[in-house]
Amino acid sequence: MSTDLLDKGYEPQEVEQRWYAFWEKEGLFRAEAESDRKSFSIVIPPPNVTGVLHMGHALNNVLQDILCRYRRNRGDNVLWMPGTDHAGIATQNVVERQLAAEGTDRHDLGREQFIERVWRWREESGGAIINQLKRLGASCDWERERFTMDEGLSRAVRKVFVQLYEEGLIFRGDYIINWCPRCDTALADLEVEHEEVDAHLYHILYPFTAGEGGITVATTRPETMLGDTAVAVNPDDERYHNLPSEQVRLPLTDREIPIIRDSYVDTSFGTGGLKVTPAHDPNDFEISRRHSLPAVKAIGDDGRMTEEAGTYAGMDRFECRKAVLKDLEEQGLLQKIDPLKHSVGHCYRCGVVVEPNLSRQWFVKAKPLADKAMAAVREGETRIIPDMWERTYFDWLENIRDWCISRQIWWGHQIPAWTCEDCGELIVAMEDPQKCPKCSSTELVQETDVLDTWFSSALWPFSTMGWPDETPLLKTFYPTSALVTAFDILFFWVARMMMMGIHFMKDVPFRDVYIHALVRDEQGQKMSKSKGNVIDPLLIIDNYGTDAFRFTLAAFAAQGRDVKMSEKRVEGYRHFINKLWNAARFSLMHLDRPCPDIPSEGLSLPDRWILSRLYRVMRTVEEGIDTYRFNEAAGALYQFVWHEFCDWYLEAIKPTLHGKTDESARNATLSVLWRVLRETLILLHPFIPFVTEEIWHKLPGTEGS
RNA sequence: AGGCACGUAGCUCAGGGGGAGAGCACUACCUUGACACGGUAGGGGUCGUUGGUUCAAAUCCAAUCGUGCCUACCA
Numbered sequence: 001m002s003t004d005l006l007d008k009g010y011e012p013q014e015v016e017q018r019w020y021a022f023w024e025k026e027g028l029f030r031a032e033a034e035s036d037r038k039s040f041s042i043v044i045p046p047p048n049v050t051g052v053l054h055m056g057h058a059l060n061n062v063l064q065d066i067l068c069r070y071r072r073n074r075g076d077n078v079l080w081m082p083g084t085d086h087a088g089i090a091t092q093n094v095v096e097r098q099l100a101a102e103g104t105d106r107h108d109l110g111r112e113q114f115i116e117r118v119w120r121w122r123e124e125s126g127g128a129i130i131n132q133l134k135r136l137g138a139s140c141d142w143e144r145e146r147f148t149m150d151e152g153l154s155r156a157v158r159k160v161f162v163q164l165y166e167e168g169l170i171f172r173g174d175y176i177i178n179w180c181p182r183c184d185t186a187l188a189d190l191e192v193e194h195e196e197v198d199a200h201l202y203h204i205l206y207p208f209t210a211g212e213g214g215i216t217v218a219t220t221r222p223e224t225m226l227g228d229t230a231v232a233v234n235p236d237d238e239r240y241h242n243l244p245s246e247q248v249r250l251p252l253t254d255r256e257i258p259i260i261r262d263s264y265v266d267t268s269f270g271t272g273g274l275k276v277t278p279a280h281d282p283n284d285f286e287i288s289r290r291h292s293l294p295a296v297k298a299i300g301d302d303g304r305m306t307e308e309a310g311t312y313a314g315m316d317r318f319e320c321r322k323a324v325l326k327d328l329e330e331q332g333l334l335q336k337i338d339p340l341k342h343s344v345g346h347c348y349r350c351g352v353v354v355e356p357n358l359s360r361q362w363f364v365k366a367k368p369l370a371d372k373a374m375a376a377v378r379e380g381e382t383r384i385i386p387d388m389w390e391r392t393y394f395d396w397l398e399n400i401r402d403w404c405i406s407r408q409i410w411w412g413h414q415i416p417a418w419t420c421e422d423c424g425e426l427i428v429a430m431e432d433p434q435k436c437p438k439c440s441s442t443e444l445v446q447e448t449d450v451l452d453t454w455f456s457s458a459l460w461p462f463s464t465m466g467w468p469d470e471t472p473l474l475k476t477f478y479p480t481s482a483l484v485t486a487f488d489i490l491f492f493w494v495a496r497m498m499m500m501g502i503h504f505m506k507d508v509p510f511r512d513v514y515i516h517a518l519v520r521d522e523q524g525q526k527m528s529k530s531k532g533n534v535i536d537p538l539l540i541i542d543n544y545g546t547d548a549f550r551f552t553l554a555a556f557a558a559q560g561r562d563v564k565m566s567e568k569r570v571e572g573y574r575h576f577i578n579k580l581w582n583a584a585r586f587s588l589m590h591l592d593r594p595c596p597d598i599p600s601e602g603l604s605l606p607d608r609w610i611l612s613r614l615y616r617v618m619r620t621v622e623e624g625i626d627t628y629r630f631n632e633a634a635g636a637l638y639q640f641v642w643h644e645f646c647d648w649y650l651e652a653i654k655p656t657l658h659g660k661t662d663e664s665a666r667n668a669t670l671s672v673l674w675r676v677l678r679e680t681l682i683l684l685h686p687f688i689p690f691v692t693e694e695i696w697h698k699l700p701g702t703e704g705s
Numbered sequence: 706a707g708g709c710a711c712g713u714a715g716c717u718c719a720g721g722g723g724g725a726g727a728g729c730a731c732u733a734c735c736u737u738g739a740c741a742c743g744g745u746a747g748g749g750g751u752c753g754u755u756g757g758u759u760c761a762a763a764u765c766c767a768a769u770c771g772u773g774c775c776u777a778c779c780a
Contacts, residue, residue: 266779283778575742586739
């Protein structure tokens with residue numbers, strides 16, 4: 001009997017460091033590119049290269065790690081592919097802020113130097129998130145770590161772009177897009193966050209060019225009137241039959257614009273008169289196409305009024321709004337101001353009010369790709385779990401619009417398109433062209449835009465495995481077994497991976513999509529820096545140990561409900577880790593040798609009972625993990641370890657262990673104890689890898705991992 | 706405007722046609738050689754409201770109230 005097998009209290013820090021180093025050294029997370037074993041694969045949702053670990057990452061990666069370790073325990077050939085995302089706008093913003101602090105900007109630096117600077121920043125900070133994932137215990141195959149701007153992945157991006165272009169699924173067009181004047185780039189529809197604000201509805205009179213009166217239009221953005229090219233009314237609106245004139249004078253300008261009829265106009269809204277600003281409103285843009293109206297761009301890409309705005313040129317758009325209202329007021333054309341709640345789009349990266357703007361951008365024709373992505377889920381090739389998200393997935397894909405993929409930033413994959421200066425030919429190619437195929441000119445200028453970050457992320461499941469080459473890795477691990485992610489990137493990422501995966505690999509990128517909840521604070525608020533309610537996972541790990549933290553996350557990861565995180569809870573599960581530690585400590589006082597053979601008869605009642613409970617919890621855990629009900633598995637283990645194994649079994653066998661019985665009964669009990677402890681450690685390992693590993697190696701007869 | 710989810714013990718939540726549960730908090734007792742990050746015993750809820758289906762409803766259905774979130778081009 002000895003008590004020095006395990007220290008009295010569990011010391012996570014030392015144990016965690018030691019074991020993680022051991023696992024890495026032994027290559028235990030390494031996947032075999034070719035193997036007879038069953039494959040199991042997951043690609044990590046690549047965190048932003050410049051990011052730091054937050055609670056969302058923690059939950060996301062712990063759940064993936066549980067799946068991977070569980071499969072490894074079962075003998076599967078497991079690939080957990082790690083990597084990071086270059087996060088175009090977000091990363092560029094960070095570096096631009098640094099430059100601003102140094103009193104310079106990217107234009108001073110020039111494109112090449114700026115990009116170098118970003119790469120440098122990536123070198124400095126790119127390792128942080130990876131090391132933090134390791135502290136979580138993440139068992140990724142680190143030797144395969146990828147980055148969305150790796151050479152290989154960039155080649156995949158180019159290949160995809162060129163092929164889609166040749167298939168007519170990528171095109172360039174003049175379109176109304178969302179423009180962020182702060183980030184100075186186009187945004188996809190998804191990248192716009194709508195927020196309800198208290199605003200005003202201004203009623204403005206546009207006088208007829210002949211006769212009395214005019215048409216009153218209503219708008220929330222009066223400054224856009226400077227870009228109006230028509231006034232629209234509903235053809236059935238009797239108020240506007242037999243007008244004295246078919247033209248109105250656009251106030252504050254010397255322009256005359258036509259009155260058009262379009263059924264889009266809602267007769268019940270305002271006065272039934274709609275100002276049409278094709279360059280600055282998506283609906284107006286559509287109307288303008290139907291009626292062949294010109295577009296006048298009154299607001300520039302920098303958020304200031306253009307020359308088209310006449311005397312207002314150069315003004316900030318919101319300054320201009322005030323000025324326009326004042327001038328209209330003076331001319332007696334501002335008839336009414338109503339309060340109005342409506343939603344205004346903001347840039348998801350910087351929060352600035354987005355300006356719809358007409359410009360030439362690149363698009364992916366989404367419909368054909370979306371149809372197949374829907375079919376795959378409908379036919380069960382990919383399961384979305386919990387299935388309530390299927391509906392959301394379908395809703396979005398059914399109403400999908402073309403995906404604007406060009407961004408006017410510098411950090412990202414530059415679009416592989418060139419224009420011939422001499423003949424205007426557009427060239428899209430894998431390799432940088434030397435001369436124009438049409439006129440042989442060497443004056444070729446590459447498109448300056450880069451691709452939306454999500455374009456490269458959409459290829460992640462196969463680009464990380466070496467596509468477009470036909471690699472053994474792809475053969476073994478594609479389609480991946482599961483994708484684990486939060487719902488907030490269901491459209492951004494999951495749906496697009498489905499579209500690209502099906503198109504290029506002819507098979508879905510994953511069999512299961514498990515959508516987990518968001519981690520919130522104690523009050524259920526989203527954690528954000530501005531609210532100051534962020535709980536740093538690393539701090540929690542420092543204070544309570546990784547295992548306690550992991551178990552807390554797993555225990556609260558009930559499907560369909562957000563996880564409210566607080567230190568108090570982690571503390572509770574630290575008690576559990578300690579309980580397990582001490583149960584092991586007690587057991588090891590008696591288990592001084594391997595006892596693998598459980599006698600087939602003569603077992604005591606407690607022995608038989610705990611074995612039956614063990615088998616039951618084994619089934620529950622297996623079922624829980626297989627169905628992504630991590631909380632059920634964790635809950636069952638908690639209950640079993642504490643209230644069955646510790647409270648009942650260990651207490652019940654104390655008399656036997658403490659000697660007063662015959663040797664064969666004692667041996668029988670020891671063999672049961674040995675077995676139960678061993679199996680329990682295996683069951684617990686995916687959840688709490690460090691403490692179980694530490695105990696495992698003290699248990700006689702369980703050398704190796 | 707549509708959609709989704711959620712309202713169960715003081716708090717956080719699991720459960721899901723027939724015993725109302727867990728953790729934390731609380732009360733009393735226990736410094737018993739695994740563990741006070743512990744043990745034993747205990748208090749506490751008419752499972753949002755109202756109807757319906759059923760022999761039976763916290764559990765299914767409908768309505769209603771409340772909360773949160775997502776999608777959306779009504780200026």
